[in-house]
Amino acid sequence: MPSVPRRGTGAATASGAVAGRVLMSGGGAGRGGGAAPVASRRRGYCYHAPRDVGKVGRSMPPFARMALSSGVVDASALSPPASPLRRGRRRLARLVRSRAGPPRWHWLASVFFLAFAARSLYAVDLALALESQSQPGARMMQRYDEGAAAILRGEGALMVSGVDPSDTSLLARPPGYSLLLAVIYRLVGRGLFAAQLVQNALNACVPVLVFLLADALLGRRAAAAAGLLAAVMPHLAYYSALLTPDVVCAVPVLGALVLLAPAARGRRVGLGRALVAGLALGAAVWLRPNLLLLGPALACALVLAGRPGRRPWRAAAAVAAGAALAIAPITVRNYVLFRAFVPVSINLGVVLWEGLGEASGNAWGTRTDDVDVAAQEAQTYGDPRYADWWASPDGIRRDRDRVRRSLRVIAAHPVWFAGAALRRAAEMLDYAAADAPPVERAGAARAETLDALHEPGQGRAAAHLWGPELLARLRPRLSSRQAVLAGRALDPARVPLRPLQTALTLLALPLVLVGAGAVALLAPRRAVFLLAVPAYQMAIQSIVHFEFRYVLPMHACLLVLAGAGLGLAAGLVGESARRRRPHLG
Numbered sequence: 001m002p003s004v005p006r007r008g009t010g011a012a013t014a015s016g017a018v019a020g021r022v023l024m025s026g027g028g029a030g031r032g033g034g035a036a037p038v039a040s041r042r043r044g045y046c047y048h049a050p051r052d053v054g055k056v057g058r059s060m061p062p063f064a065r066m067a068l069s070s071g072v073v074d075a076s077a078l079s080p081p082a083s084p085l086r087r088g089r090r091r092l093a094r095l096v097r098s099r100a101g102p103p104r105w106h107w108l109a110s111v112f113f114l115a116f117a118a119r120s121l122y123a124v125d126l127a128l129a130l131e132s133q134s135q136p137g138a139r140m141m142q143r144y145d146e147g148a149a150a151i152l153r154g155e156g157a158l159m160v161s162g163v164d165p166s167d168t169s170l171l172a173r174p175p176g177y178s179l180l181l182a183v184i185y186r187l188v189g190r191g192l193f194a195a196q197l198v199q200n201a202l203n204a205c206v207p208v209l210v211f212l213l214a215d216a217l218l219g220r221r222a223a224a225a226a227g228l229l230a231a232v233m234p235h236l237a238y239y240s241a242l243l244t245p246d247v248v249c250a251v252p253v254l255g256a257l258v259l260l261a262p263a264a265r266g267r268r269v270g271l272g273r274a275l276v277a278g279l280a281l282g283a284a285v286w287l288r289p290n291l292l293l294l295g296p297a298l299a300c301a302l303v304l305a306g307r308p309g310r311r312p313w314r315a316a317a318a319v320a321a322g323a324a325l326a327i328a329p330i331t332v333r334n335y336v337l338f339r340a341f342v343p344v345s346i347n348l349g350v351v352l353w354e355g356l357g358e359a360s361g362n363a364w365g366t367r368t369d370d371v372d373v374a375a376q377e378a379q380t381y382g383d384p385r386y387a388d389w390w391a392s393p394d395g396i397r398r399d400r401d402r403v404r405r406s407l408r409v410i411a412a413h414p415v416w417f418a419g420a421a422l423r424r425a426a427e428m429l430d431y432a433a434a435d436a437p438p439v440e441r442a443g444a445a446r447a448e449t450l451d452a453l454h455e456p457g458q459g460r461a462a463a464h465l466w467g468p469e470l471l472a473r474l475r476p477r478l479s480s481r482q483a484v485l486a487g488r489a490l491d492p493a494r495v496p497l498r499p500l501q502t503a504l505t506l507l508a509l510p511l512v513l514v515g516a517g518a519v520a521l522l523a524p525r526r527a528v529f530l531l532a533v534p535a536y537q538m539a540i541q542s543i544v545h546f547e548f549r550y551v552l553p554m555h556a557c558l559l560v561l562a563g564a565g566l567g568l569a570a571g572l573v574g575e576s577a578r579r580r581r582p583h584l585g
Contacts, residue, residue, distance in 0.1 A: 093522055104215065107224055111211050115204040115231035117490050118497065121439045122241035123196055124487035127453060127480070128445070130243075131192050141243050147178025148185055152470060157182070158329060163337050168395030170337070171346045174330060176286025177245035191476030193453070193483035196243060203240035203247045206556055207231040209254035214560045216261040217526045218519065221571065226563020230556060233508065234501045238436040239549050245287035246549040252280040253291070253533060253553040256298070260319070263312050264305045264529035274315040278322020285327050289344045290550060294536055295323025301532030305525040338396060346395045349402025351544040356409055358545060359420035364409050368545075373402075417543075425542040431508045434548040438501035442494040450488060453480035512558045515565030533557045 101107075129135040151157050157179050160170060181195060188194040211227030218226075230236055240247045256277040263269045281295040299316035306312045327344065334342040350373055357366030367373045370390050377398055378387035385393055410417045427433065520527040537554040 101220055101224065104220075107211060107220075107227060108208055111207045111227035111231050112204050114228065115207040115237070116201060117486070117493060118232050118237040118439070119200040119204060119240045120484075120487035121490055121494060121497070122238050122487075123193075123200060124445050124450070124484050124491075125440045126196075126241050127193070127450060127484050130196065131480075136242055137244050143172065144178050144181055144243070144245075147173075147175065148181035149470075151179060151182040152185060152474070158333050160337070165338055166393040168338065168346060169389070169392040171334060171342055171395055172389075172391035173347070174286050174289055174344050176283070177248070179286075180245075180248065181243075185474055188478060189476035190471060190474035191478065191480065191483070192243060193480040194476045194478040196241060197478065197483045197486075199243065199248065200240055202251065203236075204231075206236060206240075206247060206250050206254060209251065209258060210556055210559055210563075212258050213254060213261060213530075213557075214563050216258065217264060217523075217530065218560070218564050218567075222515075222560075222564040222567035224563075225566035225570065226560045229504065229508075229511075229562055229566065230559045232497065232501060233504055233555075233559065234438050235431060235434055235436040235505075235548065235555055236552060237439075239552060242549075244549065246552050249284045249287035249291065250553040250556045252284040252287075253294070254556055256280040256284075256319075257529075257533070257557070260298070260302060260315075261529070263302050263315060264523075264526045266307045266310070266525070269302075269312055269315040271314060271318045274312075274318035275322040278319040278324075279326045280322075281319070282323040282326020284553070285323070285344060286330070288550070289347060290537070290540055290544075291553070292327070292344055293540070294533065296320045297536040298532050301529055305529040307525075340396050342396065346391060346399040348544075349399035349406065350390050352406040353402045354545040355424075355543065356406055356417075359424070360416075366409070421542040424546050425538045427546065428538055428541065428548070428551055428554070429509055429512075431505050436548065438498045438505070439494050441498060442491055445488075447488075450484060451481060453484070508559075508562060511562035511565035511569075513565070514568065515561035515563065518568055519561060519564050530557055530560055 126135065132138070135141065150160070155161075158175060163170065184195045184198050188198060207227050207230035210230040211223045213223075214226040215223035236247060236250075259273050259277040259280070260269060278295055278299075281291070281298060284291045284294065299320040302316045302319060303311050303313065331341070331343050334340065334344075350370065353366055353373060354368050354370075356364070357368040360366060362368060365376075367376055374390045375387050377390070378384050381398075383394075386398070390398070516527065516531070519530065534554040534557055537551045541551055
């Protein structure tokens with residue numbers, strides 16, 4: 001068979017593999033003075049090789065390219081056509097995984113500043129309530145503030161000396177958020193407005209991590225859409241402005257997912273990387289106790305998302321071990337101080353009891369509020385001290401009794417309980433019903449009111465807790481008025497942002513469902529990985545008392561899928577526009 005000169009080099013003999021890919025119709029081999037047309041499937045042209053290839057040396061240029069004629073047929077054209085399912089998957093991949101656009105650092109900076117701007121607007125909306133008993137979660141914030149005060153007074157960040165075993169207030173919540181507040185107070189002073197500003201900057205990293213996670217698994221178009229959604233969605237931005245750990249805990253969770261994302265793509269994850277991811281998941285438990293079992297759950301998802309025959313068993317074990325190591329100091333502290341096994345906190349019984357009360361309308365003697373639970377137990381146990389708080393005194397015994405009472409109710413009504421859990425799981429996906437409002441209208445907060453903001457937490461109001469000497473050392477480095485300057489300057493942005501947030505609240509769930517379906521079709525292992533945190537939080541939180549802020553890490557992950565849905569929609573619109581452009585011209 002004639003030889004084929006390579007492009008830009010001398011002649012080369014045609015191999016049997018090349019001949020197998022080239023099918024010629026009758027008479028094609030004899031055309032062009034004995035030259036044999038050889039097809040190039042990739043570039044769409046052929047070379048005409050002479051019979052006497054020995055005359056072709058390295059110094060001779062390659063033969064002229066000629067377009068493929070009807071006599072030269074690529075074998076791929078005769079291969080069976082792709083199935084509709086395969087064609088659909090290829091098209092989905094092209095639409096979702098497009099990597100066109102600005103460099104990644106441009107997107108990272110844009111997402112961060114947009115997220116910080118939205119959170120600054122909410123800081124202005126909440127300015128009149130902050131530092132007062134009318135702020136959302138005021139009682140809970142007071143407990144965290146007391147914990148930060150104890151740390152800064154030198155009573156210890158974890159171990160506390162001289163604890164009365166009956167005083168179990170230390171077990172009410174994990175110590176992580178009080179420790180974070182203590183660090184913030186040390187940096188910017190003890191002012192809630194300044195602390196809110198720092199927390200908003202920290203929480204603006206959540207959309208950045210959402211972008212990085214989507215970029216690692218789904219491509220740039222889906223990542224840009226997911227990052228922008230996470231930046232402006234009211235469900236993350238509103239709760240970020242509250243001084244609670246509900247959004248902060250999503251930072252280590254998303255960081256762990258970004259570290260483990262290569263495993264979902266079938267790549268090897270080193271043990272050190274997996275251990276750090278596990279430590280991050282354990283750090284999230286220091287902020288919110290409902291993430292206690294997320295480390296083992298994500299380790300299982302890591303194994304399921306791995307390729308058959310190459311399951312990352314060692315990496316999964318490192319994730320679970322890292323999470324356990326991070327949580328262990330709290331568990332050891334609890335045993336040393338109270339001589340009881342309490343992994344993190346003692347709030348399982350109260351959220352289980354209140355969850356039954358919410359679902360049943362307080363049937364079977366249940367209660368739906370912390371104050372009502374404490375009052376009920378003061379009467380049940382005959383101890384008026386119990387009416388002050390559900391967590392202390394004797395919180396360990398009381399919480400275990402709540403768990404036993406709750407399990408008896410569940411065992412007596414299993415079908416009803418299963419239905420209640422399913423309804424509560426559906427509530428977690430109801431973005432419109434969540435108590436996360438869009439930003440206020442432009443000019444809602446009057447300038448003279450914001451100019452008159454003061455610091456009621458300083459001096460007289462907090463002296464009984466902090467002491468005048470400590471308050472003097474922790475005087476805020478930013479006044480309240482300075483802390484909300486960014487939000488005030490961005491007031492015109494409320495005009496487009498408010499209707500956008502309202503629309504996204506209605507579109508979020510459809511986008512999540514479309515994105516989940518597309519990712520499950522294109523890359524089922526990546527879908528398993530992305531759905532691990534939502535599946536865990538829906539399973540755990542559906543059986544206990546539920547508030548939307550409890551499951552914000554889950555919604556940060558779901559916004560990655562929503563980004564895939566939005567990216568798919570944008571790709572379809574762009575494709576349609578490109579098809580119509582020639583007709584418009």
